[in-house]
Amino acid sequence: MIAFKNRDIISIKDFSRQDVEYILRIAKEMEHNKAKYKELLKGDVVTLVFFESSTRTRLSTYMAAQNLGATIQPFLYSDGTSAIKGETLSDTLMMLKKYGATVVAIRHPLEGSAQWAADVLDVPVVNCGDGAHEHPTQTLLDLYTINKEKGKLDGLSITFVGDLKYGRTVHSLVLAFTKFENVEFVFVSPNVLKLPSYIKEMLDEKKIVYTETEKLEEGVDSDVLYMTRIQEERFGDKAEYEHVRKAYSLKPEHLLNPNIKVMHPLPRNKRAIEIDPSVDALPQACYMGQAENGVYVRMALLGLVSGKLGDGEEYKPKVNVEGEFEFKEIKWKDRERKKGGYLVWEMESGTAVDHLKPNTATKIKDLLGLPENVTCTIGVNLPSGKQSYKDLLKIWGYQLNQEQMQKVALFSPNATINLISEDVLRKTKVVLPKVLTGMVVCDKPHCISNPKHYEFVPSKFMVDGERFICHYCGRKKVNGVL
Ligand code: CP
Numbered sequence: 001m002i003a004f005k006n007r008d009i010i011s012i013k014d015f016s017r018q019d020v021e022y023i024l025r026i027a028k029e030m031e032h033n034k035a036k037y038k039e040l041l042k043g044d045v046v047t048l049v050f051f052e053s054s055t056r057t058r059l060s061t062y063m064a065a066q067n068l069g070a071t072i073q074p075f076l077y078s079d080g081t082s083a084i085k086g087e088t089l090s091d092t093l094m095m096l097k098k099y100g101a102t103v104v105a106i107r108h109p110l111e112g113s114a115q116w117a118a119d120v121l122d123v124p125v126v127n128c129g130d131g132a133h134e135h136p137t138q139t140l141l142d143l144y145t146i147n148k149e150k151g152k153l154d155g156l157s158i159t160f161v162g163d164l165k166y167g168r169t170v171h172s173l174v175l176a177f178t179k180f181e182n183v184e185f186v187f188v189s190p191n192v193l194k195l196p197s198y199i200k201e202m203l204d205e206k207k208i209v210y211t212e213t214e215k216l217e218e219g220v221d222s223d224v225l226y227m228t229r230i231q232e233e234r235f236g237d238k239a240e241y242e243h244v245r246k247a248y249s250l251k252p253e254h255l256l257n258p259n260i261k262v263m264h265p266l267p268r269n270k271r272a273i274e275i276d277p278s279v280d281a282l283p284q285a286c287y288m289g290q291a292e293n294g295v296y297v298r299m300a301l302l303g304l305v306s307g308k309l310g311d312g313e314e315y316k317p318k319v320n321v322e323g324e325f326e327f328k329e330i331k332w333k334d335r336e337r338k339k340g341g342y343l344v345w346e347m348e349s350g351t352a353v354d355h356l357k358p359n360t361a362t363k364i365k366d367l368l369g370l371p372e373n374v375t376c377t378i379g380v381n382l383p384s385g386k387q388s389y390k391d392l393l394k395i396w397g398y399q400l401n402q403e404q405m406q407k408v409a410l411f412s413p414n415a416t417i418n419l420i421s422e423d424v425l426r427k428t429k430v431v432l433p434k435v436l437t438g439m440v441v442c443d444k445p446h447c448i449s450n451p452k453h454y455e456f457v458p459s460k461f462m463v464d465g466e467r468f469i470c471h472y473c474g475r476k477k478v479n480g481v482l
Pocket of ligand 1: 053266
C-alpha cells in the first residue's frame with residue numbers, strides 16, 4: 001500500500017511511477033462508481049484558496065469536493081478579501097485553518113507558494129498552480145487522459161507546442177514522463193519561449209531523447225500533441241508578447257495523422273487561437289474530455305490526502321539531517337611537540353580557520369556575526385603546502401558554533417577549523433548542512449522566498465553536492481558563485 005494520508009501534492013517530482021499509477025487507478029474507480037463515494041468526505045472542509053483566475057482547476061476541485069460530500073470554503077483573491085489590504089499569505093492560510101480547513105487547495109502567482117502553504121499548515125495542501133513553476137494536479141489529469149486515449153504511458157512520443165518557458169503544465173508533464181520508459185519529446189516554441197534549461201539538463205542526465213524546433217509541422221507525427229496558450233500575464237515585455245502571441249494555430253490540415261491525440265490544458269485564447277475551433281469536431285481532439293477528467297483525478301487526490309481512501313497510512317516525508325562535523329582531538333602534549341611549526345599553534349584559545357580560499361577571509365569574517373569585542377587576525381594569500389595560496393582567519397578567545405562553521409563552508413568548502421582551548425585542539429574540515437536555512441537569499445524574481453515580496457518566508461536551499469536547490473521555486477545555485 002502507498003501512504004497518502006496528510007500528503008501534500010506540491011510537485012510531480014515527489015511522486016514515483018507507482019504513486020502515479022495508484023492515483024490513476026483510483027481516479028478510474030471514481031469515474032465509474034462516483035455515487036459510491038458521495039459521503040466519503042462528510043465532515044471535511046476543503047478550502048479553495050485562489051489568488052489567480054481559474055475556471056477548470058477551481059471548479060473541478062469544487063465539484064470533486066462536492067461529489068465526495070465535503071463542506072467547501074472558497075477564498076478568491078478578487079472577491080473582496082483582505083489579501084488586497086496587504087495581508088501575508090501565511091496569515092491568510094492560518095485564518096482559513098482556524099475556520100476549519102482540513103484540506104487546502106491553492107493557486108497563487110508566486111513560485112513555491114504551495115510549498116510555503118504546506119510548511120505553514122498541518123493539513124494537506126494541494127498545489128493548483130504556483131506561478132510558472134508547477135501544476136501537478138493538471139499533470140495527473142493529463143496522464144489519466146493520455147492513458148485513457150492511448151492505453152499506455154510508456155513508449156510514447158509527445159510534442160509540446162507554445163509557451164514552454166512559462167508553461168507550468170508543460171514543466172510538470174515533462175517531469176512526470178521521465179518516470180516512464182522510452183519516451184521521446186519534440187519541443188515546438190518561439191526562440192524566446194524555449195523550455196527552461198534546468199529541465200533540459202535533467203533530460204540530458206537521464207538520456208531522454210528530445211528535439212527543439214520553431215516549426216509546428218515538425219511535431220505532428222507524435223502520439224500526443226500538447227498545445228499551450230502563450231501566456232500574456234507572464235511577460236514582462238508586452239512588445240515581446242505581441243511578437244509571439246500568434247506563433248501557432250493548429251488547423252485540420254496539420255492533423256493528417258489519425259492516431260495523434262490533441263490535448264490542451266485550456267483555456268485557449270480567442271484572440272490568438274492556438275487551436276482553431278474547426279479542430280474541435282475531429283476525432284483527434286481530446287481537450288474537453290481532458291478537462292472533465294480533472295474532476296475524477298481531483299476526487300481521487302482529495303480522498304487520498306484526507307486519509308479516507310487507501311489504507312489511511314500517514315505519509316512521512318524524508319527528513320534531511322544536518323551536516324555533522326567530525327572532530328579530531330589533539331592534546332597539549334602533541335601541541336608542544338609541534339610548537340613553532342605552524343601559525344595556528346600560537347593561539348592559546350579561540351578558532352583558527354585555515355585553508356580558506358584566497359581573498360575570502362575578510363568577507364567570511366563579516367558574515368560570521370561575531371561579537372563586537374572579539375579580535376581577529378587575517379592572513380591573505382599566504383603560501384600553503386596543500387593549495388598554492390590560502391587565507392587564514394584567527395579569532396582570538398572565541399569558538400565558532402556549528403552554524404558559523406557551515407557559513408564558512410558556503411564560501412570556502414575546503415577550509416579547516418581548529419577550535420583551540422587550554423588543553424586541547426579540536427580539528428575538523430568544514431561540512432555543508434543538507435539544508436541551508438536563512439543563509440542564502442533566493443533572488444529569482446517570482447520566488448515566494450525572495451524578500452521583495454514581503455511574504456517573510458525564510459530562505460531554504462537543499463544542498464546537492466556543489467548545487468543548492470531552492471526549496472520553493474527549485475532554482476539552482478552553484479556554491480562559490482553565490
Ligand atoms: N488548466 C487550467 O489550469 O485551467 P484553469 O486556469 O481554468 O484552471
